[in-house]
Amino acid sequence: MKVKYNEKDKLLLLQITEEIDHHVAERIRTRADFEIQKYIPKKVVLDFNNVTFMDSAGIGMLIGRYKMVTMFGGSINMINVKPNIKKVFEMAGILKLIPIIEDIGGEEDGKCI
Amino acid sequence: MENVYENKMKLEFLSKSDNEAFARITVASFASQLDPTIEQISDIKTAVSEAVTNCIIHGYENKEGIIKIECTLYKNSIEIIIIDNGKGIKDIEKAKEPLYTTKPELERSGMGFTIMESFMDELIVESIEQVGTKIIMRKNID
Numbered sequence: 001m002k003v004k005y006n007e008k009d010k011l012l013l014l015q016i017t018e019e020i021d022h023h024v025a026e027r028i029r030t031r032a033d034f035e036i037q038k039y040i041p042k043k044v045v046l047d048f049n050n051v052t053f054m055d056s057a058g059i060g061m062l063i064g065r066y067k068m069v070t071m072f073g074g075s076i077n078m079i080n081v082k083p084n085i086k087k088v089f090e091m092a093g094i095l096k097l098i099p100i101i102e103d104i105g106g107e108e109d110g111k112c113i
Numbered sequence: 114m115e116n117v118y119e120n121k122m123k124l125e126f127l128s129k130s131d132n133e134a135f136a137r138i139t140v141a142s143f144a145s146q147l148d149p150t151i152e153q154i155s156d157i158k159t160a161v162s163e164a165v166t167n168c169i170i171h172g173y174e175n176k177e178g179i180i181k182i183e184c185t186l187y188k189n190s191i192e193i194i195i196i197d198n199g200k201g202i203k204d205i206e207k208a209k210e211p212l213y214t215t216k217p218e219l220e221r222s223g224m225g226f227t228i229m230e231s232f233m234d235e236l237i238v239e240s241i242e243q244v245g246t247k248i249i250m251r252k253n254i255d
């Protein structure tokens with residue numbers, strides 16, 4: 001996972017670079033929680049551009065991160081979600097909690113670092 | 114002529130989480146002989162990943178055990194059987210309900226069976242407590 005943080009917008013960008021299954025989800029969870037607690041971001045964006053596979057382990061992992069980010073008063077979104085992964089999200093109804101957005105937002109749109 | 118099979122394969126591996134990717138990629142690669150669409154391949158991978166993960170974390174509860182997969186290709190479908198000799202399921206109907214999980218502390222979502230059921234065309238769950246669990250899934254590919 002690659003991590004970028006924009007202090008001005010308090011925007012934490014987490015770029016996931018692996019297939020998300022039970023084996024990998026635990027590692028992503030540990031790293032994401034570390035970064036979220038370090039920055040207490042106002043906005044977290046999960047970039048799925050390099051994620052080609054995800055099963056229900058990803059759902060549990062994302063709901064857990066949603067709870068942590070919102071507990072600190074932040075919001076959480078996803079970008080670049082491929083159709084096969086969107087299908088898993090839709091089944092779990094997770095897009096109401098963590099909506100998919102078109103671009104990252106903030107003043108320096110798209111290049112947050 | 115649905116009972117005349119075209120090809121078969123069997124896999125046996127340890128219940129290690131590293132093998133989740135190995136299992137789904139191997140089954141998907143075998144299934145590609147039927148010339149499925151990208152979406153069909155993705156559905157198969159996801160369903161296999163769900164079933165194998167369940168063997169590891171629920172069946173064997175992260176202890177060492179053997180997981181078996183048997184795949185049969187028919188002219189227009191693939192049958193995938195995934196077996197563990199773990200603790201088994203007490204109430205199968207309940208286990209299949211969306212959001213039902215016995216391991217919420219592991220951030221499980223309880224969506225595994227729901228995904229297997231909707232991504233595949235047929236799902237049969239057989240289980241005996243303290244003996245094990247057998248998942249039979251079929252996907253039509255035509």
Ligand SMILES: Nc1ncnc2c1ncn2[C@@H]1O[C@H](COP(=O)(O)OP(=O)(O)O)[C@@H](O)[C@H]1O
Pocket residue numbers: 056163167168171172173197199200201202208209213214215216221222223224225226227246
């Ligand atoms: N192979 C298995 N052996 C024993 N119990 C299982 C097995 N597969 C599923 N289960 C039971 O069924 C429940 C639901 O499974 P699933 O829908 O995949 O959700 P999750 O894996 O998120 O708990 C599990 O919590 C577990 O209690």
Ligand SMILES: [Mg+2]
Pocket residue numbers: 056163166167224225226
């Ligand atoms: Mg499961």
